[in-house]
Amino acid sequence: MRTVALSLSLTLTLGLTACGGPSGVHATPGSAGVGDPYFPKSGNGGYDVTHYDLTLAYTPDTSDASDTSETRDSAAAPTLTATATITARATTPLSTFDLDFQGMKVNSLTVDGKMASWTRSGQELKVRPPAALRKGRTFRTTVRYSGTPETITDPDGSDEGWLPTADGALALGEPTGSMAWFPGNDHPSDKATYDITITVPKGLQAVSNGELRSETTTGTARATTYSWHTPQPMATYLATVAIGHYDITRTTTRNGLPVYVAVDPQEAAASRKVLAKLPEIMEWEEYNFGPYPFSSTGAIVDRGGDAGYALETQNRPFFPGAPDTATLVHELAHQWYGDSVTPKTWRDMWLNEGFATYAEWLWAEDHDGDTAQQTFDALYKGTYFDDKADDDAVWAFPPATPTSAAHISDSPVYERGAMVLHKIRRTVGDARFYDIIQGWAATHRHGNANTADFTAYVEKMAPTKDFTEIWKNWLYGHGKPARP
């Protein structure tokens, strides 16, 4: 009896020790990824971020540009000194957990105010808190870091992360760029609210997501601090910071939504006419997609050479140079489809790009351009693009399953994704179609969804219709479907 009891308590004690103490029974390391089929290292297991508080101080590279000596890079002043405080809830007992963070230098790290040790390997910053974290516990990780953030090259060859611009810098995060400028759970499935505070040398401006809470210049420090607040959940890839000289226009839409537009002075003249349409586009999109999901809107326009693409950064889409109307319609449509209803994994990209592309077709149809049917027909006939290779590329793979990470922004995701939506519209009719796209945005507002959620939703909304052929041939099928 006694012997049994002894050995039992001994086992228990050993078990607790191995699991990191009483608070962490069975605590184990959080995984280094969330299992994304295209970006296996993106995100991390075992916790859910609720809020990011980022305080960034940016100093332009003050080294002499004419100095081409070998030592120039290492001698250049750091461009970013930052503190990130990440509030998260443990979803499993954690002995260690990872953050995604690529490059820069970590200077210190605490968990709930206590020094924590860390190791780094590639994009994984592994944190060992002083005591294990029990499941359900809310904990705060503070990372102090500095250095020059990296520009990351995507699998498709485009640049993201931290991009130096003609007069400042720009942070763009799709799909994995946020980890270049702040540590976090860099995957679309974990959305959080944000406070982003940026201090820049006086004379420069700093624009970010959400609403500008304050702008303060201290005479002695010769610096200006901009504090931005994002009260609705945001995926890491949609977070942005744009530093430079901007013409700022602050207005409100007819229903009182704040509009904050920042335009590089060199792009101001070319942008004026199209940006004047922003309120009208917002109204048209609210009419078609339902209530706008965020508490402010706007745009950021930098110079053409500053980035190779536009991006639907939350509240304030980014444009490299003056956008055309279709691109403005596209990026604003993403605020509903992508930013509010966010893909569960990078495989579900067509839920972003198919919708935003279809928004362009609908805009054209409603504004004396081609009908969506004409656009669909041109794509099916292979007369849409200027050259045959582009027309053929539409059929390279099914929208729901891009070939690899290098292809998540190819035309099957955009144009063929839009064709899927048009097929649904033709099957259910206009009234039901608009109910579906509005209902989809309402049902998953500020959340995440995948392709299976979408097909189930469409079937539920139109129970008498048969979508078998659309799903099988258009959404999941390889090659060009036999019939339009």
Ligand code: TRP
């Ligand atoms: N989402 C952007 C748009 O449609 C395009 C884009 C930029 C993109 N970077 C990307 C798409 C990375 C996929 C991956 O305007």
Ligand code: ZN
């Ligand atoms: Zn897009």
